[in-house]
Amino acid sequence: MKQFERRRFLKQASLAAAAGGSALIAGCGSTQQPEGPSIRSSKTYEWKMVTTWPPHFPILGESADLVAKWIEEMSEGRLKIQVYGGGELIPPLEGFEAVSQGVAEMCHGAAYYWAGKAPATQFFSAVPFGMNSQQMNAWILSGGGLELWEELYAPFDLVPMPVGSTGFQMGGWFNKEINTVSDLKGLKMRIPGLGGKVIALAGGSAVLSAGGEIYTNLERGVIDATEWIGPYHDYLMGFYKAAKIYYYPGWHEPGTVTELIINKSAFEQLPRDLQQIVRSAAARSYSWTLSEFESKNNDYLQKLIQENNVRLEKFPDDVLKALRQYSQEVIDDVVSTDPMSKKVYESFSEFRKKVTGWADVSEKIYYTEISS
Amino acid sequence: MKQFERRRFLKQASLAAAAGGSALIAGCGSTQQPEGPSIRSSKTYEWKMVTTWPPHFPILGESADLVAKWIEEMSEGRLKIQVYGGGELIPPLEGFEAVSQGVAEMCHGAAYYWAGKAPATQFFSAVPFGMNSQQMNAWILSGGGLELWEELYAPFDLVPMPVGSTGFQMGGWFNKEINTVSDLKGLKMRIPGLGGKVIALAGGSAVLSAGGEIYTNLERGVIDATEWIGPYHDYLMGFYKAAKIYYYPGWHEPGTVTELIINKSAFEQLPRDLQQIVRSAAARSYSWTLSEFESKNNDYLQKLIQENNVRLEKFPDDVLKALRQYSQEVIDDVVSTDPMSKKVYESFSEFRKKVTGWADVSEKIYYTEISS
Numbered sequence: 238m239k240q241f242e243r244r245r246f247l248k249q250a251s252l253a254a255a256a257g258g259s260a261l262i263a264g265c266g267s268t269q270q271p272e273g274p275s276i277r278s279s280k281t282y283e284w285k286m287v288t289t290w291p292p293h294f295p296i297l298g299e300s301a302d303l304v305a306k307w308i309e310e311m312s313e314g315r316l317k318i319q320v321y322g323g324g325e326l327i328p329p330l331e332g333f334e335a336v337s338q339g340v341a342e343m344c345h346g347a348a349y350y351w352a353g354k355a356p357a358t359q360f361f362s363a364v365p366f367g368m369n370s371q372q373m374n375a376w377i378l379s380g381g382g383l384e385l386w387e388e389l390y391a392p393f394d395l396v397p398m399p400v401g402s403t404g405f406q407m408g409g410w411f412n413k414e415i416n417t418v419s420d421l422k423g424l425k426m427r428i429p430g431l432g433g434k435v436i437a438l439a440g441g442s443a444v445l446s447a448g449g450e451i452y453t454n455l456e457r458g459v460i461d462a463t464e465w466i467g468p469y470h471d472y473l474m475g476f477y478k479a480a481k482i483y484y485y486p487g488w489h490e491p492g493t494v495t496e497l498i499i500n501k502s503a504f505e506q507l508p509r510d511l512q513q514i515v516r517s518a519a520a521r522s523y524s525w526t527l528s529e530f531e532s533k534n535n536d537y538l539q540k541l542i543q544e545n546n547v548r549l550e551k552f553p554d555d556v557l558k559a560l561r562q563y564s565q566e567v568i569d570d571v572v573s574t575d576p577m578s579k580k581v582y583e584s585f586s587e588f589r590k591k592v593t594g595w596a597d598v599s600e601k602i603y604y605t606e607i608s609s
Numbered sequence: 610m611k612q613f614e615r616r617r618f619l620k621q622a623s624l625a626a627a628a629g630g631s632a633l634i635a636g637c638g639s640t641q642q643p644e645g646p647s648i649r650s651s652k653t654y655e656w657k658m659v660t661t662w663p664p665h666f667p668i669l670g671e672s673a674d675l676v677a678k679w680i681e682e683m684s685e686g687r688l689k690i691q692v693y694g695g696g697e698l699i700p701p702l703e704g705f706e707a708v709s710q711g712v713a714e715m716c717h718g719a720a721y722y723w724a725g726k727a728p729a730t731q732f733f734s735a736v737p738f739g740m741n742s743q744q745m746n747a748w749i750l751s752g753g754g755l756e757l758w759e760e761l762y763a764p765f766d767l768v769p770m771p772v773g774s775t776g777f778q779m780g781g782w783f784n785k786e787i788n789t790v791s792d793l794k795g796l797k798m799r800i801p802g803l804g805g806k807v808i809a810l811a812g813g814s815a816v817l818s819a820g821g822e823i824y825t826n827l828e829r830g831v832i833d834a835t836e837w838i839g840p841y842h843d844y845l846m847g848f849y850k851a852a853k854i855y856y857y858p859g860w861h862e863p864g865t866v867t868e869l870i871i872n873k874s875a876f877e878q879l880p881r882d883l884q885q886i887v888r889s890a891a892a893r894s895y896s897w898t899l900s901e902f903e904s905k906n907n908d909y910l911q912k913l914i915q916e917n918n919v920r921l922e923k924f925p926d927d928v929l930k931a932l933r934q935y936s937q938e939v940i941d942d943v944v945s946t947d948p949m950s951k952k953v954y955e956s957f958s959e960f961r962k963k964v965t966g967w968a969d970v971s972e973k974i975y976y977t978e979i980s981s
Contacts, residue, residue: 310885311683369975371743371776374896375903404743405971468967486974513682514886521892524746531747535963538970549970557978591907593980595840598910598921599777601976602858603741606929608965 282507284318287332289346291448292322295470296529297495300401300522301345304497307518316511318343333498337393342503345400348386348496349430354393356571357578360585361386361397363406363490365431365564367585370402370492370527371600372592377494380588385581394501400519401495401526404534408485408552409464410455410476415485415552418559427451427463431567432489438563448474455479464489468541469533477545484547488560495526654879656690659704661718663820664694667842668901669867672773672894673717676869679890688883690715705870709765714875717772720758720868721802726765728943729950732957733758733769735778735862737803737936739957742774742864742899743972744964749866752960757953766873772891773867773898776906780859780924781836782827782848787857787924790931799823799835803939804861810935820846827851836861840913841905849917856919860932867898 286305290298305318321341323329332344333351348361360367361382368376376382377399390397409428415421422440426433433443446454446463454460456479464487465471476482497519504512541547552560572579658677662670677690693713695701704716705723720733732739733754740748748754749771762769781800787793794812798805805815818826818835826832828851836859837843848854869891876884913919924932944951 307885307889311882311889313880313882366979369972369980371899371903375900378897378900379904405975407970467971486970488979491975491979508685510683510685513679514889517679517683517886517889517893520896521889523896524892525750527743528747528750531743531964531967532751532960534971535960535967538967539963551974554978588904588907591911592903595903595907595910596976596980598779598858599839599906600741600972602923603777603863604968604973604976606926607738607860607863608741608968 279313279315280508281314282316282511284316284343284503285326285341286318286320286343286345287323287326287335287341288320288344289323289329289332289350292325294322295473296526296533297345297401297403298322299529300495300526303525304345304400304518304522307521308514311514311518312511316507316514320345333393333395336498336500337395339394339500339503342500344498346496346498347493348397352430355389355577356575357389357581359431359571360578360581361389361494361496363430363493364568364585365435365489366561367491368589368592370404370494372589372596373492373494374399374402374523375592376585376588381584382588385584389577389581390498391501396499396501396504398497398499398516398519399494400497400522402523402530403466403490403493403495404527404530405467405492406487406490407464407467407471408487408489409462410471410479411462411483411485412455412458412479412481413461414483414550415556417553418556421556424462425460427454427460428489430489431564431571432464434567435489435560435563438566439559452476452479455482467530467534468538469530469536472537472541477541477547482547483550484541485550485552488552488557489564497522651685651687652880653686654688654883656688656715656875657698657713658690658692658715658717659695659698659707659713660692660716661695661701661704661722664697666694667845668898668905669717669773669775670694671901672867672898675897676717676772676890676894679893680886683886683890684883688879688886692717705765705767708870708872709767711766711872711875714872716870718868718870719865720769724802727761727949728947729761729953731803731943732950732953733761733866733868735802735865736940736957737807737861738933739863740961740964742776742866744961744968745864745866746771746774746895747964748957748960753956754960757956761949761953762870763873768871768873768876770869770871770888770891771866772869772894774895774902775838775862775865775867776899776902777839778859778862778865779836779839779843780857780861781834782843782851783834783855783857784827784830784851784853785833786855786922787928789925790928793928796834797832799826799832800861802861803936803943804836806939807861807932807935810938811931824848824851827854839902839906840910841902841908844909844913849913849919854919855922856913857922857924860924860929861936869894 288301292298301320305320308316308318327335330350332346333354335341336344348358349363351358386397424441425444426436426441427444427446428436429445436443444460451463452475455463465474572582660673664670673692677692680688680690699707702722704718705726707713708716720730721735723730758769796813797816798808798813799816799818800808801817808815816832823835824847827835837846944954
């Protein structure tokens with residue numbers, strides 16, 4: 238049993254009393270057989286889940302819907318969760334505050350959206366040149382990441398847990414070839430988060446556009462480039478129809494983790510069975526989400542290349558080298574000004590160094606020598 | 610909603626009636642508040658889970674224990690599962706038969722152990738030069754794999770589901786360097802399954818040794834080589850202490866999936882909430898298991914190299930090329946003699962071809978250019 242599992246076990250044991258309660262009907266005549274159904278009391282909870290995604294957004298919004306469905310089914314309807322797409326109950330990027338204040342009990346999103354609340358949140362979603370999906374999940378579940386994540390969120394009365402991963406994200410769509418670092422100078426690119434700061438260090442400007450405006454901005458030359466997610470979602474956005482577009486593999490989000498945050502006071506009031514049901518639904522969604530991305534990205538990459546003549550390029554080594562160096566500067570800046578970021582990044586980096594040693598004789602060999 | 614999810618949903622809806630039952634106490638005086646606890650009837654199930662692993666075997670046996678624990682907690686003890694290590698209730702490799710016959714309701718193991726019952730089972734655990742963990746899970750959950758797996762097991766009155774993955778497995782420990790294909794000739798290697806047939810085609814002999822005998826056989830020269838799992842388990846077996854040992858990355862099990870099989874009649878008699886609890890516990894274990902392997906293999910690879918002077922080698926390209934060709938011959942042989950294997954392998958191969966196209970611009974780029 239892991240350290241954090243053990244701690245959780247002990248914490249939850251003290252709450253377990255609430256889950257019983259068949260004494261309520263003791264002495265009440267019934268048709269029970271000695272080996273037949275016994276009778277339990279139960280309490281029903283009606284919760285709200287806000288999300289950072291448009292309603293039923295492909296894969297990510299579907300994951301939110303599935304988590305709610307699985308929890309309701311597993312709990313026989315004792316924990317009913319109403320899912321709200323971004324903007325339906327509150328604006329999409331106010332989920333952290335809303336769940337912290339108890340306006341909603343849950344938010345389905347990604348931790349880097351809350352960098353303004355606590356910079357260290359970013360290390361739990363995506364770090365430029367950081368870890369991929371399999372490694373992030375290993376760090377979170379088995380490398381001490383979850384304990385740090387819980388420590389970071391506790392002062393906000395929040396409990397975080399991983400609920401999915403997008404897998405490796407693409408580097409974006411550009412209106413010209415990127416042959417040298419100087420091609421990034423003056424580039425207006427729609428790219429949020431740490432990645433955006435890296436582009437700014439490289440002499441470009443990081444522009445924020447709401448999802449619905451990106452295509453038009455790209456087509457009209459308001460922006461020169463944009464990243465989004467991967468082939469499936471990028472295809473749905475139609476970027477391939479904007480003229481002279483070059484498509485590049487990514488560097489800034491190697492395996493973005495999505496998160497479920499829960500109001501801590503509300504979570505601790507749940508009986509232990511419902512707490513475990515929530516944790517299991519989130520973990521099931523993790524596996525489902527990553528599988529959906531792998532499978533759909535597959536199909537849509539082929540559509541883009543074969544049916545839509547998308548020019549798939551690669552960043553030259555020098556460009557990647559420069560982006561890596563700028564990424565480290567951006568991270569160093571976050572870490573040097575925020576003690577919790579320093580603590581989290583130390584754990585992240587140490588795990589990453591070791592897991593890369595193992596990857597060199599396992600997954601790297603797989604992709605370069607076994608699968609090809 | 611996926612095709613198989615929808616089918617399952619419809620099937621389970623017809624069983625859902627059994628899950629209700631508060632009418633039993635209608636009219637019985639109680640202290641309930643209008644918004645307070647309601648009362649449900651319940652039925653308790655006591656199940657047996659056999660496993661192919663030694664009791665509490667690191668990660669794999671722990672996964673079996675955790676699945677049972679999570680199910681019991683989520684169900685408030687309504688589904689209690691007693692876990693038996695291999696040999697405790699039945700011999701380790703008789704789980705398929707035992708669950709099919711209802712001697713136990715569940716078995717935690719790996720599908721390739723049942724190749725004697727149905728050769729196609731092998732494609733759901735590990736295929737030489739096949740898919741890795743992330744790709745296997747995507748094929749199973751989102752690429753039609755699970756539907757074929759269910760179809761394969763239904764005639765045996767069994768329901769299968771993935772419950773974990775070992776990640777990439779190592780190629781094994783050798784008492785000499787493998788520089789050319791001819792070094793495999795006459796080699797006595799402990800290696801089961803399809804990998805063993807490949808070694809035989811290469812002119813070696815595939816030897817079966819029970820786990821407890823491998824070290825002694827290797828040390829005494831009864832065998833020249835052995836594979837096991839990866840750095841963590843290999844370290845625990847102490848292979849590095851046998852003289853003149855060279856350690857090679859793998860090719861025969863790029864991402865072995867472990868499985869939970871359930872007696873289908875027993876599963877269909879469960880109310881829908883318990884069915885969903887079982888499915889969620891298995892999925893949670895999938896994520897946990899792979900994370901544990903990633904994390905532990907990390908730590909123990911460094912121990913092997915830094916503290917125990919293990920010589921980490923690599924198979925030369927020519928050797929891998931020959932092993933790949935022999936692997937295809939072994940697979941073609943299975944597929945040509947068993948129609949269900951043909952059907953499963955066609956789905957496997959088609960998905961693999963597409964996912965490799967996506968991997969070439971995502972995970973392969975990650976391991977070769979982003980993480981290094």
